[in-house]
Amino acid sequence: MDSTKGAIKIDQDQTAKILIVDDVPGNILVLAEILYAKYEILIATNGVEALEITAIEQPDLILLDIIMPGMDGYEVCSKIKEEPTSRDIPIIFVTAKNAPWDESKGLEIGAVDFLSKPIRPQIVKARVKTHLELKRQKDELKNSAQRLEQMVFDRTMELQATIKLLSNEVEERRLAEETAVRNARLASLGTLAAGVAHEINSPNNAIGFAVATLTRLWHGFAPHINEYRQQNGDMDICGISMEEAIETISTLVLEVGNNSKRIAAIVTNLKQMTKGDMENLEQKVDINRALTSAVGILDNIIKKHTDHFKMDLKDNLQPVKGNVQQLEQVFINIIQNGLESLPNRDKSVSISTKIDNSKDRPNIVVIVHDEGVGIKNSSMDMITKPFYTTKGDDGGTGLGLSISKTILNNHQGEMNFQSLPGSGTKVIIRLPIEKLVGGSML
Ligand SMILES: Nc1ncnc2c1ncn2[C@@H]1O[C@H](COP(=O)(O)OP(=O)(O)OP(=O)(O)O)[C@@H](O)[C@H]1O
Ligand SMILES: [Mg+2]
Known part of the structure; x- marks a missing residue:
């Protein structure tokens, strides 16, 4: 003891x-x-x-x-x-x-x-034995109840996990179906758009030509009518005075011309949208050169919008695999948006390029930074959607960013926006650099 x-x-x-x-x-x-x-x-x-x-x-x-x-x-x-x-x-x-x-x-x-x-020893032994046995049985029952409870709990958890997995699968399948339907619809829309664009092009060219001729003739004609009016006095034409009629005709001819130009721009953009996939995407593109070319094309628009246009291009950038014209088109769209956002000529647009090695694959980064009106957070999701524009009155088609996004996707690139309304916008474009083996692209 x-x-x-x-x-x-x-x-x-x-x-x-x-x-x-x-x-x-x-x-x-x-x-x-x-x-x-x-x-x-x-x-x-x-x-x-x-x-x-x-x-x-x-x-x-x-x-x-x-x-x-x-x-x-x-x-x-x-x-x-x-x-x-x-x-x-x-x-x-x-x-x-x-x-x-x-x-x-x-x-x-x-x-x-x-x-x-x-x-009495026998009674003590017997009672103790009986109650110990009863307790053992009770404990066993309790343990099996606990085991059962645990099994039920485990099974419930398993079932819940399976249900979650299944509902995820259902959701994924639903999204995949939705995407497939949307892609099919877009593809047929694309074909339709290309057809419509083609059909519209010829009559619109005729309108454009007719308007140009009309404008020229009208400018020659209007001073004579004015002279006649001054000598013989005003007369009534379809309920308005001759003077008003001359002014209205001038405005309408101008408007027809502008709208015809807008239709031409939409047609060009629609064509661009639909031919995107079919063009050669295997060219070696020098991004600095594509940017310089885009800036050259925009020369007049730059002069119109700002006195502070800056370029800071990093030397010796490796080429990107893709299509020169399409990438130039992207740069034109984005630089032009920057320019059009400026409230006055004192505000700047600057363009820079650099290399980013921080990702799995090295990227060329193009940044177009404007000091314009900026983009509201609530509009961010909309700006890359086709036909979204806040420049309807100034001839905007709302296709610039949508086309740019498609082109960049086809180039495995991406485009992000950072904007502060009232202060300006930074558009950051990333394009993957291709490895070169013996002078040719992999
Ligand atoms: N840098 C920017 N600053 C402010 N708003 C911008 C900027 N870039 C784009 N946006 C907004 O996004 C809209 C869509 O741009 P997008 O280039 O697609 O069409 P758009 O410029 O209106 O017309 P288009 O490019 O066809 O002439 C613009 O109307 C404008 O509201
Ligand atoms: Mg635009």
């Missing part, structure tokens, strides 16, 4: 632990002697000690004396039953002969049985 916290522990390497609680050591010895051969015995000589040992050792069964100084057996039993960690430990009350014993109270507060003194 050895002692822990005043309790004598007889270790017989048995799994079941029995706590004997009694204030009379002689009584403890009687019970311990009966049981120690089969069980691990723990001993407490008062209620407080019994609660401490129960909390630490978690015995499988407690033999509890009722009459003890301080905390009596009923109170110890109630406290053990209050604790969730110990409430399932079976308690057998040990009652003294002739001592007042309230069996129903004992059972009510949670005792499973009682033994009366004098102790």
